[in-house]
Amino acid sequence: MHRGDFVRQLNNPGGDRRPSRVLHIDIPLLVLLLALCGIGLTVLYSASGQSIFYVKRQATFMLAGLFAMLVMAQFKPRFWERGSMLIYIGGLLSLVAVLFFGVGAKGAQRWLDLGFTRFQPSELMKIAVPMMVSAYLSKRYLPPRFKHVFIAVMATLLPVFLVAKQPDLGTSLIIFSSGFFAIFLAGLGKRYLVATVLLAVAAIPTLWFYVLLDYQKQRVLTLLNPGEDKLGAGWNIIQSTTAIGSGGWSGKGWTQGTQSQLNFLPESHTDFIIAVLAEEFGLIGVLSLLLIYLLLIGRCMMIALNAQTLFSRLVAGTLSLTFFVYIFVNMGMVSGILPVVGAPLPFISYGGSAIVTLFSGFGILTAISTEQKRI
Amino acid sequence: MMHDRVFSDPARERELFARRLFVGSLVTLILSIVLSLRYFDLQISRYENFATQSNNNRVLVRPLPPSRGLIYDRKGELIADNRPSYNLTIVPERSEDIEQLLNELGKLITISERDILRFRKKLSRRRPFEQTTLHVNLSEAERAILAVNGHRLAGAETSARLIRYYPHQNLFAHAVGYVGRINDRESQTIETVKYSGTDSIGKVGLEKFYETQLLGTVGSEQVETNARGRAMRVLDQTPAISGDNLTLYLDTDLQRVAFEAFKGERGALVAIEVETGGILAMVSTPSYDPNLFVTGISQKEYDRLLYSNDRPLFDRSIRGQYPPGSTIKPMFGLIALQNNIVTPNYTINDNGYFFFKGIERPWRDHNFARGGHGDGVNLSKAIVESCNIYFYELGVKTGIDLLSEYGSQFGLGARTGIDMPGERPGIMPSRAWKKGAHGQSWFNGDTINASIGQGFMLTTPLQLAVMSARIASRGDVRTPRLVKSINGIEQSAPQTGAHIDISAKHWDYVHRAMQDVVHSIYGTARIINQGLDYKIAGKTGTAQAISIDAEEKYDSSKLSKNKWDHALFVAFAPVANPKIAIGLIVENGEHGSSSAAPIARAVFDAYMESQKSATLVKR
Numbered sequence: 001m002h003r004g005d006f007v008r009q010l011n012n013p014g015g016d017r018r019p020s021r022v023l024h025i026d027i028p029l030l031v032l033l034l035a036l037c038g039i040g041l042t043v044l045y046s047a048s049g050q051s052i053f054y055v056k057r058q059a060t061f062m063l064a065g066l067f068a069m070l071v072m073a074q075f076k077p078r079f080w081e082r083g084s085m086l087i088y089i090g091g092l093l094s095l096v097a098v099l100f101f102g103v104g105a106k107g108a109q110r111w112l113d114l115g116f117t118r119f120q121p122s123e124l125m126k127i128a129v130p131m132m133v134s135a136y137l138s139k140r141y142l143p144p145r146f147k148h149v150f151i152a153v154m155a156t157l158l159p160v161f162l163v164a165k166q167p168d169l170g171t172s173l174i175i176f177s178s179g180f181f182a183i184f185l186a187g188l189g190k191r192y193l194v195a196t197v198l199l200a201v202a203a204i205p206t207l208w209f210y211v212l213l214d215y216q217k218q219r220v221l222t223l224l225n226p227g228e229d230k231l232g233a234g235w236n237i238i239q240s241t242t243a244i245g246s247g248g249w250s251g252k253g254w255t256q257g258t259q260s261q262l263n264f265l266p267e268s269h270t271d272f273i274i275a276v277l278a279e280e281f282g283l284i285g286v287l288s289l290l291l292i293y294l295l296l297i298g299r300c301m302m303i304a305l306n307a308q309t310l311f312s313r314l315v316a317g318t319l320s321l322t323f324f325v326y327i328f329v330n331m332g333m334v335s336g337i338l339p340v341v342g343a344p345l346p347f348i349s350y351g352g353s354a355i356v357t358l359f360s361g362f363g364i365l366t367a368i369s370t371e372q373k374r375i
Numbered sequence: 376m377m378h379d380r381v382f383s384d385p386a387r388e389r390e391l392f393a394r395r396l397f398v399g400s401l402v403t404l405i406l407s408i409v410l411s412l413r414y415f416d417l418q419i420s421r422y423e424n425f426a427t428q429s430n431n432n433r434v435l436v437r438p439l440p441p442s443r444g445l446i447y448d449r450k451g452e453l454i455a456d457n458r459p460s461y462n463l464t465i466v467p468e469r470s471e472d473i474e475q476l477l478n479e480l481g482k483l484i485t486i487s488e489r490d491i492l493r494f495r496k497k498l499s500r501r502r503p504f505e506q507t508t509l510h511v512n513l514s515e516a517e518r519a520i521l522a523v524n525g526h527r528l529a530g531a532e533t534s535a536r537l538i539r540y541y542p543h544q545n546l547f548a549h550a551v552g553y554v555g556r557i558n559d560r561e562s563q564t565i566e567t568v569k570y571s572g573t574d575s576i577g578k579v580g581l582e583k584f585y586e587t588q589l590l591g592t593v594g595s596e597q598v599e600t601n602a603r604g605r606a607m608r609v610l611d612q613t614p615a616i617s618g619d620n621l622t623l624y625l626d627t628d629l630q631r632v633a634f635e636a637f638k639g640e641r642g643a644l645v646a647i648e649v650e651t652g653g654i655l656a657m658v659s660t661p662s663y664d665p666n667l668f669v670t671g672i673s674q675k676e677y678d679r680l681l682y683s684n685d686r687p688l689f690d691r692s693i694r695g696q697y698p699p700g701s702t703i704k705p706m707f708g709l710i711a712l713q714n715n716i717v718t719p720n721y722t723i724n725d726n727g728y729f730f731f732k733g734i735e736r737p738w739r740d741h742n743f744a745r746g747g748h749g750d751g752v753n754l755s756k757a758i759v760e761s762c763n764i765y766f767y768e769l770g771v772k773t774g775i776d777l778l779s780e781y782g783s784q785f786g787l788g789a790r791t792g793i794d795m796p797g798e799r800p801g802i803m804p805s806r807a808w809k810k811g812a813h814g815q816s817w818f819n820g821d822t823i824n825a826s827i828g829q830g831f832m833l834t835t836p837l838q839l840a841v842m843s844a845r846i847a848s849r850g851d852v853r854t855p856r857l858v859k860s861i862n863g864i865e866q867s868a869p870q871t872g873a874h875i876d877i878s879a880k881h882w883d884y885v886h887r888a889m890q891d892v893v894h895s896i897y898g899t900a901r902i903i904n905q906g907l908d909y910k911i912a913g914k915t916g917t918a919q920a921i922s923i924d925a926e927e928k929y930d931s932s933k934l935s936k937n938k939w940d941h942a943l944f945v946a947f948a949p950v951a952n953p954k955i956a957i958g959l960i961v962e963n964g965e966h967g968s969s970s971a972a973p974i975a976r977a978v979f980d981a982y983m984e985s986q987k988s989a990t991l992v993k994r
Contacts, residue, residue, distance in 0.1 A: 187391045245417040245425025259429055283418040301400055317396050324403045335413050
């Protein structure tokens with residue numbers, strides 16, 4: 001590690017002294033993120049049954065996340081490129097440790113108890129996998145040859161498998177997509193793409209009979225026919241679609257949603273929070289949120305296109321596409337077009353680890369974004 | 376860094392990446408449109424539909440609790456039944472002011488602080504239209520009071536539900552166990568949906584072991600309600616499916632005979648049907664009334680049971696671990712015969728003391744004061760009169776390796792695998808076990824102690840019964856089982872091991888010796904042979920509750936009763952064609968012969984009597 005990596009502004013040749021340059025801040029990115037945080041806290045207040053406690057906690061998480069983002073932005077992308085293998089291996093080892101010493105509730109082991117705090121290795125892997133795969137592929141000829149694709153695929157599938165085993169299907173899906181996007185963006189041959197699609201189709205029966213647990217299968221069946229399971233997952237879907245649908249164009253008004261305020265809606269402040277937004281702010285609210293998300297993704301793609309190194313391009317591109325997967329899976333699941341997997345809505349759903357992970361990802365994007373300006 | 380890619384073409388790579396990213400953004404856009412269309416479909420196209428559903432009518436889903444499976448004994452007598460109980464429940468959203476309602480109710484009937492605390496805790500987890508229980512087991516009078524004042528108590532309802540009832544009270548408490556309210560820890564692990572209709576769960580015994588079968592499947596009911604949450608009509612119903620009924624091997628009559636034969640002494644008895652491994656009787660005394668736990672036992676009552684010196688909650692039959700004493704002598708005799716360590720003709724001279732080379736302190740026989748069992752003690756005599764000196768020598772000659780290898784085949788030192796939770800494994804010591812547990816090597820002195828069932832050895836009454844059944848059946852290894860059939864479908868017990876390989880003549884010899892324990896005039900259990908019209912084979916045992924020095928004489932009159940020796944007895948009958956095998960212990964009962972053996976006799980008599988009448992019926 002170069003000493004200069006950490007405090008780059010000391011030998012900044014451009015001499016640009018604007019605070020955003022000095023502190024390595026990408027202003028459009030930051031503005032969009034703050035907008036999302038604001039919307040998130042507003043909806044959370046209503047979704048948590050008007051609990052200021054949840055809002056305060058979430059705001060604390062957001063501040064911690066912003067701080068993490070700022071710190072990560074101070075390192076050059078090259079630092080992350082060099083460190084990616086180490087972070088990946090560390091994450092992999094802690095995932096294995098979770099299998100043996102993990103703690104959790106309701107049959108899922110996701111946490112490592114470090115004594116002073118609890119740590120969720122699968123969150124780390126959401127960033128470690130795209131970085132490691134990008135770093136690996138950016139050192140090879142592109143488009144990658146079979147051998148390199150194979151190694152990259154294995155490096156992705158190993159943590160995917162370990163996380164699915166916990167079981168945490170939502171997170172393992174995110175990790176899988178991030179690895180896939182990195183390989184795809186690196187220029188995976190068209191033949192491979194076709195083969196991947198075919199393989200994925202062929203894998204469905206295998207997944208169904210050997211990998212998915214009963215309750216997970218139940219969720220898929222519930223999607224096809226929510227009336228079947230009225231007390232369990234079916235209940236969630238019936239209630240969330242009712243909440244969304246009854247919102248109409250402009251919604252029932254903030255804290256006025258009957259479905260969510262009367263507790264019809266389960267998990268209303270975590271995974272199902274978009275239903276609260278939809279009920280209280282209507283289609284206009286939903287589309288506005290989606291627009292902000294898309295602007296954010298657009299900004300990230302710009303950063304990717306202008307990035308200086310291949311590694312930076314791949315990481316930035318992968319993180320922006322993966323970010324969309326979060327949104328699509330969550331909004332699809334709550335509105336009943338995808339099976340229910342545990343997937344929070346970025347910056348809106350309540351939950352500390354997810355917030356910090358998301359901000360860290362944007363920290364790396366900021367590092368990439370601010371590098372180009374300097375040269 | 377860059378040398379890996381000297382031949383690569385950055386411009387081409389950049390272009391390729393840009394193309395790919397473009398494809399990615401296109402897909403992102405398309406999927407965003409798909410999402411938008413879905414939300415448009417729900418919020419605009421089907422708005423009327425959902426708005427109606429959300430505003431005017433509420434369709435509630437209510438769970439329909441299944442009725443818990445019943446438990447019968449082998450003759451079809453009910454051991455665990457369900458009967459209606461009336462609870463006071465509250466539907467929060469129907470009440471204007473919960474605090475006032477609680478206040479009002481408190482004036483009419485007695486509601487404990489604990490009930491209210493539990494109610495508040497539950498309330499925070501329930502949806503406002505769900506019934507939440509406040510008080511269980513309303514009396515007839517309380518129900519009348521509530522009915523009369525019903526108009527003032529909006530939101531409060533009395534609801535009937537089935538609760539568990541154990542008609543035999545304390546008779547089957549340990550074997551069958553009980554159900555109780557789901558506690559906080561359990562609610563973390565259960566599947567909430569499966570238990571949405573019920574608030575009790577199997578806590579111990581069969582009720583716990585067969586929880587999944589007994590529970591049944593919850594049903595549901597879709598109810599249309601008006602804006603205030605009152606049910607208007609049932610739209611759709613999925614009926615609940617009752618839990619599976621269990622039929623046990625247990626025989627209520629035999630169980631009662633065994634229970635009463637203890638006459639209030641502490642102890643445990645297990646009787647096994649030799650042919651099947653089925654448990655005919657399983658008693659641990661003193662016992663308790665499981666009905667106390669069903670709707671929640673009061674702390675005072677629970678403390679009384681928990682801190683009683685007699686420990687009534689403790690299931691001695693599968694969790695009590697005692698030194699088996701001389702009851703393991705027939706088994707060790709079989710092992711020595713089969714491995715040609717001794718022959719039936721081999722005799723020793725027993726003067727009451729046993730010296731082992733290099734050790735000064737002698738091992739003594741229980742009757743060392745009388746000068747031992749004298750000359751010409753062979754295996755049979757050593758079993759009949761329970762001669763320790765013979766077995767010290769037999770044990771040392773056989774060696775701990777063979778003893779523990781065969782001992783585990785007879786069911787000692789490991790859980791038997793009975794269909795009950797919480798069974799203890801006991802200890803059948805071996806070199807490896809001592810190294811692991813004590814970090815020490817095995818000494819011959821350890822073998823000598825083990826050879827009369829003392830030292831490290833520990834067994835549960837269940838294990839004694841299993842050993843007895845395996846001797847009775849001449850080596851058939853069967854896992855003990857309580858449940859005979861589920862919903863009328865016979866359950867076959869899993870075979871745990873191969874047949875124990877011992878020659879027929881050795882079985883004959885040891886069966887004969889065990890018969891003489893009861894039927895010969897020298898036998899240690901001759902006290903129970905009065906008026907027998909069938910033959911019993913048995914072996915008495917005495918286990919020290921405290922240690923006595925070699926030169927000190929054990930004198931019960933000088934010791935308080937809780938330091939008296941434990942009395943043990945293993946037996947089976949009838950000898951020619953064994954049907955039933957027993958293992959039992961009377962805590963601080965002194966001698967197997969005087970306090971333990973008569974209990975076995977009572978059970979055998981009752982069993983033979985029932986067999987007799989059964990054959991008569993058949994004819």
